Amino acid sequence: MNVLVVGGAGYIGSHCVVQLVEAGHRPVVVDNLAFGHRGAVKDGVPFYEADLGDREAMAKILKDEQIDIVMHFAAFTYVGESVTEPLKYYRNNVGATLELIQAMVDTGVNKFIFSSTCATFGVVESLPIVETLPQSPINPYGQTKLDLENALRAITKTSDFSAAIFRYFNAAGAAEDGSIGEDHQPETHLIPLCFDAATGRRGALKVFGSDYPTPDGTCLRDYVHVDDLSRAHIAVFDKLGTPGTCVDYNLGTGNPSSVLEVINAVKEVTGLDVPYEMDDRREGDPPALYADSKKANEELGWVPKYNDITSLVASAWKWHKDHPKGYDDK
Ligand SMILES: NC(=O)c1ccc[n+]([C@@H]2O[C@H](COP(=O)([O-])OP(=O)(O)OC[C@H]3O[C@@H](n4cnc5c(N)ncnc54)[C@H](O)[C@@H]3O)[C@@H](O)[C@H]2O)c1
Numbered sequence: 001m002n003v004l005v006v007g008g009a010g011y012i013g014s015h016c017v018v019q020l021v022e023a024g025h026r027p028v029v030v031d032n033l034a035f036g037h038r039g040a041v042k043d044g045v046p047f048y049e050a051d052l053g054d055r056e057a058m059a060k061i062l063k064d065e066q067i068d069i070v071m072h073f074a075a076f077t078y079v080g081e082s083v084t085e086p087l088k089y090y091r092n093n094v095g096a097t098l099e100l101i102q103a104m105v106d107t108g109v110n111k112f113i114f115s116s117t118c119a120t121f122g123v124v125e126s127l128p129i130v131e132t133l134p135q136s137p138i139n140p141y142g143q144t145k146l147d148l149e150n151a152l153r154a155i156t157k158t159s160d161f162s163a164a165i166f167r168y169f170n171a172a173g174a175a176e177d178g179s180i181g182e183d184h185q186p187e188t189h190l191i192p193l194c195f196d197a198a199t200g201r202r203g204a205l206k207v208f209g210s211d212y213p214t215p216d217g218t219c220l221r222d223y224v225h226v227d228d229l230s231r232a233h234i235a236v237f238d239k240l241g242t243p244g245t246c247v248d249y250n251l252g253t254g255n256p257s258s259v260l261e262v263i264n265a266v267k268e269v270t271g272l273d274v275p276y277e278m279d280d281r282r283e284g285d286p287p288a289l290y291a292d293s294k295k296a297n298e299e300l301g302w303v304p305k306y307n308d309i310t311s312l313v314a315s316a317w318k319w320h321k322d323h324p325k326g327y328d329d330k
């Protein structure tokens, strides 16, 4: 398959590009490099520096590269910023994405894989989170993703457009060969911030909230490996063959870890202390999010290879210890 990977210079997209090549497909990357890294895209993979909201540019790439499937990873992803700058999030995550979908419709490309998030669920009434639970996001970031999910459900109902919606839980880890990994600037994600605290690149990690209704009072999250996420994207290709299909899957290991458990795993893997201090809750953070991925298991045969926080942290550390400043220090 010729697969357009939109946001393919970003963290999850770049790992998916590697998996696509390994599976014998032909990825083509589009990224405006607002956040991604040119160095995250392997040599030999066609790369277009373009904005997904540029409908004409996208239509030309779709035609010129004879694209069969679009994987859409591009978005703004900072929960906190989405609370203070919602318009920026709606314009990119909803507005620009609808331009991309229009370009697909105009050029007859009708298979779409969408990166959604567990943040669409908000504060849930039961755990683990199954696909059928009500979705009620508590921040604009999650709402923009739910808006797109709803748009895809409507579009696929009335056309031959097919879509797969994947709700990732917390992406973590790096490529097995240590060649690419996580480098968000600014970094807000827990595991890389723990590494920075451990190596002295930053001061003590702030633990956001210690009074949550969880076993140790800190938030529970479901950390899932980027390569496992990528494998699900390839496994869903067959489902998209039926016109008008819309499928959705929650992707997580189902094994939640608290913030303190992540800190302990980082200590164990790195052999370094992780200085931390308790801080206030962060706005927009639900207490606990972890997945029931039975549907992905039954329908796609999806089984995450990385199932425990220590192996995930070890995978992330492999990249981070050699690239403490990310792609800039290669
Ligand atoms: N990281 C996580 O834990 C996580 C969890 C759930 C869902 N997601 C979703 O997965 C996707 C990928 O996340 P990530 O962590 O790899 O983020 P990322 O920021 O590393 O990657 C996103 C990429 O999209 C590009 N981009 C953004 N807007 C663009 C535009 N208008 N045109 C072209 N390129 C654009 C950025 O430059 C970046 O390279 C996002 O949609 C995110 O919402 C991520």
Ligand SMILES: O=c1ccn([C@@H]2O[C@H](COP(=O)(O)OP(=O)(O)O[C@H]3O[C@H](CO)[C@H](O)[C@H](O)[C@H]3O)[C@@H](O)[C@H]2O)c(=O)[nH]1
Residues within 6 Å of the ligand: 077, 078, 079, 117, 118, 119, 168, 169, 170, 188, 189, 190, 191, 193, 205, 206, 207, 208, 209, 219, 220, 221, 259, 282, 285
């Ligand atoms: O300095 C920090 C950073 C994080 N945390 C805590 O660590 C946990 C994980 O936080 P992350 O910022 O690493 O990730 P989120 O859980 O906020 O993930 C959210 O943002 C992601 C996008 O970046 C995904 O979309 C995901 O689905 C969505 O829930 C949270 O409980 C957070 O409060 C801290 O205590 N201190």
